[in-house]
Amino acid sequence: MSPADINDEVIKESSMLMQKEMIAENYEKLTNTAESGQKVSSTYVPGNLNELVMCFDMLNNLPEINAIQNGMRKKSGGMIMDAEKSGHSEDVCTYVKADIGNMAKGAIAPNGKPMPVPDLLLLNYTGCFTFLKWFELLRDEYGCRTQMLHVPYEGDGVITQNMRDYVVKQLKEEVIPTFEEVSGVKFDIDRLRENLRNSAKAEDDFVWVLESAKNKPSPIDAYFGGVYYVGPIFTAFRGTTQAIDYYKTLRGEIEQRIANGQGPITPEGEMKEEKYRLVVEGPPNWTSFRDFWKMFYDEGAVVVSSTYTKVGGVYDYDGFRHDPDHPLESLADYCLGCYTNRNMPMRVDMIEQAMEEYQADGFLINSIKSCNSFSAGQLMMMREIETRTGKPAAFIETDLVDPRYFSPANVKNRLESYFQMIDQKRAGGSPSRAA
Amino acid sequence: MKNTTEIIDYCQELYEDIDFTSARKWKEADPSRKVVGYMPVYVPRELMHAGGILSLGILGGGDNMEVIHGDAYYQSYICRIPRSTIELAVTKRLDFVDGMLFPSICDVIRNMSGMWKLMYPGLYVRYFDTPQNFDSSIGGDYYVNELNELKEGLEGIVGRKITDEQINNSIAVYNENRKLVKAVYDFRMKTPWKAPSWEVYLLMRAGMVLPVEEHTEILRDYLTAAEAENKPIRDNCRIILQGSFCEQPPLNLIKSIELSGCYIVDDDYMLVTRWLLDDVPTDGDPVRNLAEAFIHHSAETASKYEPDGARKGQYLIEAVKDRGAEGVIFAAPSFCDPALLDRPMLANALNGVDIPNISFKYAENSGQMQPIREQAGTFADTIKLWSEAS
Numbered sequence A: 001m002s003p004a005d006i007n008d009e010v011i012k013e014s015s016m017l018m019q020k021e022m023i024a025e026n027y028e029k030l031t032n033t034a035e036s037g038q039k040v041s042s043t044y045v046p047g048n049l050n051e052l053v054m055c056f057d058m059l060n061n062l063p064e065i066n067a068i069q070n071g072m073r074k075k076s077g078g079m080i081m082d083a084e085k086s087g088h089s090e091d092v093c094t095y096v097k098a099d100i101g102n103m104a105k106g107a108i109a110p111n112g113k114p115m116p117v118p119d120l121l122l123l124n125y126t127g128c129f130t131f132l133k134w135f136e137l138l139r140d141e142y143g144c145r146t147q148m149l150h151v152p153y154e155g156d157g158v159i160t161q162n163m164r165d166y167v168v169k170q171l172k173e174e175v176i177p178t179f180e181e182v183s184g185v186k187f188d189i190d191r192l193r194e195n196l197r198n199s200a201k202a203e204d205d206f207v208w209v210l211e212s213a214k215n216k217p218s219p220i221d222a223y224f225g226g227v228y229y230v231g232p233i234f235t236a237f238r239g240t241t242q243a244i245d246y247y248k249t250l251r252g253e254i255e256q257r258i259a260n261g262q263g264p265i266t267p268e269g270e271m272k273e274e275k276y277r278l279v280v281e282g283p284p285n286w287t288s289f290r291d292f293w294k295m296f297y298d299e300g301a302v303v304v305s306s307t308y309t310k311v312g313g314v315y316d317y318d319g320f321r322h323d324p325d326h327p328l329e330s331l332a333d334y335c336l337g338c339y340t341n342r343n344m345p346m347r348v349d350m351i352e353q354a355m356e357e358y359q360a361d362g363f364l365i366n367s368i369k370s371c372n373s374f375s376a377g378q379l380m381m382m383r384e385i386e387t388r389t390g391k392p393a394a395f396i397e398t399d400l401v402d403p404r405y406f407s408p409a410n411v412k413n414r415l416e417s418y419f420q421m422i423d424q425k426r427a428g429g430s431p432s433r434a435a
Numbered sequence B: 001m002k003n004t005t006e007i008i009d010y011c012q013e014l015y016e017d018i019d020f021t022s023a024r025k026w027k028e029a030d031p032s033r034k035v036v037g038y039m040p041v042y043v044p045r046e047l048m049h050a051g052g053i054l055s056l057g058i059l060g061g062g063d064n065m066e067v068i069h070g071d072a073y074y075q076s077y078i079c080r081i082p083r084s085t086i087e088l089a090v091t092k093r094l095d096f097v098d099g100m101l102f103p104s105i106c107d108v109i110r111n112m113s114g115m116w117k118l119m120y121p122g123l124y125v126r127y128f129d130t131p132q133n134f135d136s137s138i139g140g141d142y143y144v145n146e147l148n149e150l151k152e153g154l155e156g157i158v159g160r161k162i163t164d165e166q167i168n169n170s171i172a173v174y175n176e177n178r179k180l181v182k183a184v185y186d187f188r189m190k191t192p193w194k195a196p197s198w199e200v201y202l203l204m205r206a207g208m209v210l211p212v213e214e215h216t217e218i219l220r221d222y223l224t225a226a227e228a229e230n231k232p233i234r235d236n237c238r239i240i241l242q243g244s245f246c247e248q249p250p251l252n253l254i255k256s257i258e259l260s261g262c263y264i265v266d267d268d269y270m271l272v273t274r275w276l277l278d279d280v281p282t283d284g285d286p287v288r289n290l291a292e293a294f295i296h297h298s299a300e301t302a303s304k305y306e307p308d309g310a311r312k313g314q315y316l317i318e319a320v321k322d323r324g325a326e327g328v329i330f331a332a333p334s335f336c337d338p339a340l341l342d343r344p345m346l347a348n349a350l351n352g353v354d355i356p357n358i359s360f361k362y363a364e365n366s367g368q369m370q371p372i373r374e375q376a377g378t379f380a381d382t383i384k385l386w387s388e389a390s
C-alpha cells in the first residue's frame, strides 16, 4: 500500500513524503537482513501483530503489500500468468499468484534488491480462508517455519469470551514462544505495552482523519486517498513513533484543508467541485489505480467512507483502540474485529451507518473477482443498503492485481450511468440499479 | 432380502428429490420433531441426534434444478453450490427446516451464514467454527465451548436439555454408522466391480437425508446384497478422486469416470460421514470426547490446516498405498478456493513419489461429459501402459 508510488509528481504534502520515506526505509531494512542479521516474519494485513513482532526486533513483511506494489508497477500480470503456468488455477486469488510468480522471479523488492526468505510465516488467519492456503503454499516453497494464529470468525456478530480466550491462549502458549525461539529475544510485556500505547495514539488521529470526510466538501477521498492513509497503521508501522508523527502531520494538513474549504487532493491536483458523495465497499483495483480514480474525480465523485479502510482494523465504528493495560486481550480483539472477520449483517449495518453519518448520495460496490472473503454476498448487501437507505446503489466488477479483469470502458460506462441515476434521484425520480 | 438395484433405486429417488420429501414426512409424523440443515464439510451430527433432531445434509441443487433466483445473489466467478442452495431456500424447498448450520469450510459458506441471517431473521442460524489449532488444551478447549454453544442453540430449538447420556447414545449410533460406511468403502476398494462408485455415491447421499439408523440399515443391506451378486470384472485402473468435498459433481460425471476405465477406490465425497476416523468413546464427557476426536482423529481436507509442512499431502500418498490405487484424479468445482489452492501442494507431493495424477474442474450442472470421459480415459490408458512397461 504505497501511495507514494502512485504518482510521484503529485507529492506535495509532507505527510506523503514522510510515508514515502518510511516505506523506502522499511524495504531497505527488509532487503538488508543479510548484513544486519535482523530476522523477518511474514504476516497478513488483517489482524497483523506488528506491535508484537517489534518486541522481538523482527521485521514485518506483508505479502499482500508486495502484491499491491507489483500491481501498481504493472508487473503483477506476468507474475500471475507464470503462477498459472506452473499449475495454479486461474480461479483463485490473484494476490497469491502474484506472490508466487514474484518468488519464481527471485522476489525482487521495489528497491530492486531481493527480498529475504522469511524466518517465520506468521499465519494470522483473520477473515480469509485463502490466508491458510497461501502460507501453506509459501511454506511448501520456502520450507520455513510457520506459526498459525487461528482467529475465529464473528459468526453471530459478537466477540465471545471463548473466542478471545482462544486467541490469547494461542498468543501466550504458541505464538510468543515461537517468536522467542526464532528471534532469540525474550518477550517483554512492557515493551508490548509501550508499542500498544503508540498504536492507540496514532489510531486516534487516524480515526479523526477518516471522520473528516463528514465535512462538506470532504477534505479527503476515503477510498482512493484512503489507501494512502491506512498505509502506516495497517502495516509495519503501527506501534511506532513514526506512525504517531505521520498521523499528526496528516491531521494538521487536513485541518488546514477544512479551514480553507478545500476538497481532496487527486493525482491531478485538488478536486474542485464535490458533486457526489459515495460509500464504497470492496478493495480497489491496483493495476489501473490512477485510471480508476480518474473516473471518479473527473465526475466530481468523492468517496466519503469505504470498507476497505477497515480491512486492517476497525477503529472508527465501535471505537476500538489497542489497550496497553490489556495487551494480549486487546491484540485478540483487534484481530477478531477486522472488517472481513465480521459477519454479513454487521457489514451491512456498518455501511448503513456510514451512509447516514457521512451523508452519502449513493453506495457503490467494487466487487473483486479474486476475493470471496469480500465478494460472496455483496449482491445481497447492495439490495439491503438500497432498501434501508433509499439511496441508489451500483455494482462494478474488477480485480486486485490481475489486469485481465479490469475493463476500463465497461467500468466507466457503469459509473457514468450510475452518476446519472443519482442525479435523477436528486431530481425526484426513483432510482433503478445501474448493474 | 433386497437386491442392490432395489436399494440403489431407492437411494436415487432420494437423491433426485429436491423437495426433501422424506425429511418432510419424517417431521410431519410427529409435531415435536425438528430438522436442522447443514452444509459441507463437517458438523457434529451426534448433538442433533441427541436432541431428537434430524440433521439434513444440503449439497446444493444438483443438475436437475433450474437456478433462476440464485444468480441474482452471486457473481459469475463464485462457485455454484451457494446459488443453488439459495434457490432451494427461495423456492421454499427448505421452509420446513428449523435451523441451518454453516461449517467453516470457506469464505463463501461463511458469508452465506450471514446472508441466511439476513434472509431468515427468526431462524436458528449458526456459523459452526472448528479449531485450526490441534492442541487439546488450546483448540480443544475452544472447541468444547463451541460445541456447548451449539448444544444450547439446539436445546433452544427442541425446548429441552440435551443430556450427556443422550449424546453418548447418539455417539454409539454414529459409531455404528461410520463402521458401516467404512465397510462399504473397504468393500468397494477390494471388489470395485461389485460396488460401482455411482452406487456407493448414492448410498452415501442417502445418509444426508435419512435418519441415521435407517441409513445404517441400508448400508448393511447393500453390503449383503452386493457381496452375493456377481458382476463382470473390467480391466480398469484404480484411482482416487480428490477435491469434491463440497459442491457435488453430476452423477453422470462419476459414471463417466468409471466408464472411461477407472475404478474409484476412494474419494472425498460427503466427508461428514467419514470425518471422525476412529470410534468416539461412548462414556465419560461426550462433548470433550467429540472435541478430542476432531482434534486428533479426523480426516484431512483442504479447509483444515496442516501444521506440519512435511506431512502436507502425505495422507493422500498413504491413501494411494492403502487403497492400492494407481493414480489420483483431482476433480474440483470451478472457483472452489480451498480445493484449487490445495491442489498444487497435493500434486507436488504425489509427483515427488511418482504417483500419476490429472486434474479437471466441474460444476454441479456440468452437462458435457465427453471431455471428462476422454481425459479420464487417456489417464487410465497411460496408467495401464505404464504399469505394463514397468
Ligand code: SF4
Pocket: A064, A093, A094, A095, A096, A127, A128, A129, A130, A131, A370, A371, A372, A373, A374, A400
Ligand atoms: S481472498 Fe481476499 S482477503 Fe483473502 S488474500 Fe485474497 S484478496 Fe486478500
Ligand code: SF4
Pocket: B079, B080, B081, B082, B105, B106, B107, B108, B109, B246, B247, B333, B335, B336, B337, B338, B339
Ligand atoms: S465449492 Fe468450494 S468455494 Fe464453493 S462453497 Fe464449497 S468449498 Fe466453498
